[in-house]
Amino acid sequence: MLHTVNKSPFEHRALETCLKFARQGSAVLLIEDGVYAAAKDTAVSRQVQEALKTVSIYALKPDVEARGMQNRVMDGVRLVDYGGFVDLVAEHNAVQSWL
């Protein structure tokens, strides 16, 4: 399963809920305001680090760059471009969007 999260983790519960239901080995792609969850040294970074032990976490690079977060992405979160987004969709049996 590929999960996508497009909401800021500081203003919404979408990421928290997603991580609660994401099973081991699944992938989480952060897009739009969801990419703020990829930043290190924040109030939610510990939660994301914990999730990295069981799921793969990606962030969409154009969204990261637009928000000026490119130098703040925590270790373990992988950046993908639009082509990488398509690859993730193709690799997984289904996509769940946490809106």
Next chain:
Amino acid sequence: MTEGNAGVAKKFLYVNRRAPYGSIYALESLEVVLIGAAFEQDVSLAFLGDGVYQLTKGQDTKGLEVKNFSPTFRALEDYDVTKLYVEKEALEARGLRAADLVVPVEVVGAERMAEIMEAQDVILSF
């Protein structure tokens, strides 16, 4: 103002609580601030919660193909809009410092921010 309450500047506060690009709120707020500034009112901007993300350095929107409006905050000074207040707790929760922002701001705690809000005539929320 040329008629009615001529010469009476009101205190306007624009409250920004949204991150840029994920919605249109941040850009629309900035547009309204610039329009309002032309009327020579006493303008302040507050950035709360995710609103602090509007001011982060290093925004590069080429990949998104939308306008990067963060440099526009640097032009506000030319319109005598210099009172920018940023919520201290919001910055800290996001791992940011004042030096990470594109313009000089006053970082204030919740109590001081509440006082600033209390002192306004008009408050517009985005």
